[in-house]
Amino acid sequence: MLRNKVCVVTGAGRGIGYEIARVFAQNGAMIALVDVRFPENFHFPYGEFRTYELDVANFDQAQDVFKNITDDFKKIDVLVNNAGITKDNLLMRMKKEEWDSVININLNGVFNVTRAALRSLLKSEAGSIINIASVVGLMGNAGQANYSASKAGVIGMTRTLAKEVSSRNLRVNAVAPGFIKTDMTDKLNEKQKEAIISQVPMSRLGNPEEVANICLFLASPMSSYVTGQVIAVDGGMTMY
Template identity: 50%
Template sequence: MEGKVAIVTGASRGIGREIALHLARLGAKVAVNYAGSETKANEVVAQIVEHGGEAFAVQADVANSEAVERMVKEVLERWGRIDILVNNAGITRDNLLMRMKEEEWDAVINTNLKGVFLCTKAVTRPMMKQRYGRIVNVASIVGVSGNPGQANYVAAKAGVIGLTKTAAKELASRNITVNAVAPGFITTDMTDQLSEDVRQAMLQQIPLARFGNPQDIAHVVAFLVSDGASYMTGQTIHVDGGMVM
């Protein structure tokens, strides 16, 4: 991945942070996108630089088209190209369907689905010019299986899987691949909010009998953006310990 330029959205913590660190370890220059905590994003950048890599933190709410265009412009001004986009930023606002507020629906759809559309659209032009691009979207197995209490999140993630296939078909002729990873239960701040009862119930459903960790996802993302995966596009890879087959 030496010399490749990557943008990882929502990279200041959790899965995104691990993807940013792992791509940097493999030689990519990484734009560490964040929406909230600049301090945390700078910590990721510092860790990459400390290990001899190149990175910078770039603020942008992925649901805001102007902010996303500004982010892409900043990366192009700094490094002149964009080879890899990992659409990782995501939120949850769980509620049962009958209680779900319109704001909860909109917030999740805007970040988790519209955000993927906006970031993908913004990198399409430079990637088409380069005749090279690798896009990986972080979906979720619930986008395939459904999940009570997460109508907004499931609809967004199912949308991401559909968007992945369409973008893959539209961009293939320019040597741009678009794939998705669908994580199962991964231990991060997002899942730390769940009760012990819910965690135990989840564990019972995982054939490999453990929760995933961010490294499990980062390794598969790294494969999907590597030359070894250059004949794969439009695919959604489940990384879930066998939870959904």
């Protein structure tokens, strides 16, 4: 489905980003895997790819790394802004550093990377930007004011950029995962996990591959008339 497409995935060292890169590669894409740090034993046995170290919060570094990516691959067709972190605390106790670092990576990071990639993406015949948001950006969640603000910001940016560039056949969509089994949710204790599962009509956490498959749909011509949308992958958690 993505034969000869060059796809860039941020936060591809593990978790959802790794799965997106794997599913794209297994569907014929050439992949630029981007992460602030790749695990020591990093292994990606799936087709043509290169790895690039980038802290998405660093605007200047993003420009440099994307110059290298376009020099190496000659074009970019698909960008997945997936890199993200959590630093949870009730707002009453939230430190400025906890607020700033989450906004800098999750929201400013999407701006920095998209800005660096946009010229190349606009040259693609059928480009696609996919921003990984979260259901928390739609619903809010106690203890996650920084994270939910960053993800709501990403949703606003997605819709605005879709209005700016869709006439040039560059589509921009967001995916809003619910609770997915990764290192990010492994931090939660059993009681917190049970509380979450009780809110999910499908009564389970999701798998990274279930998010990656929706990204594949949004990256491919299967979704050629879909732009400016937010697709929840959440076992039915947000229905409205």
